[in-house]
Amino acid sequence: MDRRVTFNHRFLPYFLLAPQVAVTLVFFVWPAGQALFQSTLIEDPFGLSSEFVFLDNFAFVLSDPLYVDSIIVTAIFSVSVAAVALLVALFLAAKADSVISGKLIYRTLLVWPYAVAPAIAGVLFLFMFSPRVGVLSSALTALGVDWNYLLNGNQAMMLVIGASAWKQISYNFLFFLAGMQAMPRSLLEAAAIDGAGPTRRFWTITFPLLMPITFFLLVINMIFAFFETFGVIEAVTQGGPAGATNILVYKVFRDGFVGLDFGSSAAQSVILMAIVISLTVLQFRYVEKKVTY
């Protein structure tokens, strides 16, 4: 059967596509083009003049040790956020799936954090872990931990990872739970008759069957960690201490809008875009093939 729709009117299909094309042009192609253009210019801080420098901005950025540090920080940050968010969500979903009464309450409560904006999530964690007034930081101090994320880079990193992952857990949880509930019960029953205990059933049946979902979530979580965690960083650490949480997207903002180095900032965002596009392409080309049945 031919599934293609045929239109009698020649321009109707273009007309129907126009809104989507317009949105893409205005909100993606145009700014991306601007960034690409800007990345080849050096502008004076007052925006009065600019000079074409070709790839100098890229050469400068890539040879900057601070930028290399930021790449390493970003790698640690995004891998940790994705790993923590996925593992905790998987655990919670497995638990929620086996709950018999009060299912809806669990599900609703576990989804709430997703409704919280990243910046607000950051502020929540800021209040809880503030070295001076935080509830949990006094608990940590009482336990003998020398807690001060304003001075300790590793602690600051753990805090922003926690705040970012916390927000993403809900999203992952929903997908995992839906995946588990869509799985035919008889598969697990067959495995039970075959002699597999609950843990074994999970790792040999449930988890492999969730792989396509896990993979999709991995991509989404990485993109989240790369771009959308700006609010958390801005609210909690502002990239500090000493650049310990200065992830790429935050550095783009700092260098461009605080440091007023638009050329370098634009070059960085172009690089960031290239990294994420290539990561996604890589994941889809090589990982997805192995996880679909």
Add this chain to the structure above:
Amino acid sequence: MAEVIIQDATKSYGNTQVIHGLNCTIDHGEFAVIVGPSGCGKSTLLRMIAGLERVTGGTISIGGEVMNEREPKDRNIAMVFQNYALYPHMTVRANMSYGLRIAKLPKPEIERRVQEAARILQLADFLDRRPGQLSGGQRQRVAMGRAIVRDPAVFLFDEPLSNLDAKLRVQMRIEIRRLHNSLDTTSVYVTHDQVEAMTLADRLIVMNGGNAEQIGTPLEVYEHPATTFVAGFIGSPPMNFVTGQVGNGGTSVTLHDGLQVAVSDDTLAAMAGQTVTLGVRPEHLQLAASPEGAMPMTVDLVEALGADILAYGQVGQEQVIARLPHDAAVKIGDRIHLSFAASQVHLFDATSGARLSP
């Protein structure tokens, strides 16, 4: 020896009881079929035998041991599911050997059993494929292979053929019966299809509303249905029912339109004047030689099946179906007269539906 004995088994979900004290013994080597309409509790009963549902009351024992508290894996059973429940991410070989690998059998032994099952089921060429690459019939066979390699005492089948097309269903039905004959095991098979039930069963358990309405061989159930439910459920097209009053002396039943039907049943003598349900199977109705003493019916639909024809019509308030020879000249609108032998009449209590005839 693995006979399955079900004693006073009940099952409740909260306050809702779905199985009401069921008793049944399935002998070693027997092929038992549990048949009934959807929602009658047949699958629940099977799942209770498998250990996938807890038994609320009574006991279920396999091979002389009470199984109520045993895990499914410790019951020495294997189950074939309606949707096959194959592990989609594993090859056919891995699907079949999954349970054996968990049981930590030596590798050569696992391979020997898988090869043996693959040979019996003609799956040898498909061992390295995944279920997604197989046809419905092949998946069905893999599901059976997974059951065979476990070498269980009891096979449980939960409507295993309902996802197959009609032709394949007949073919697989025969294969399942052959398989049962060649393996020395007990089988319990759930279906809603009465043809499957009649052809496969050594022992038929007809269920309705959580009760076993009748347990017996297919022929016993067909010839002496215990209730109107069983009479209507087993046999296709279903048995015809008409109500009537028992005449004086209990030698005849008078139908609505005054027609007297002679019955040869001495138990009716005490029931003079009472209302009974009279059942005759469509295949036991014939065109009467003369209208005298026969049941008149106006034909409103004719189905030609090739070997014979089905004539539908009304007798009094009830719909009646007659299975007539293929050369019977019957058309829509015809007024025909039907007769039947007194020995082919089944009498049931009009209110309880219980059988009155011996």
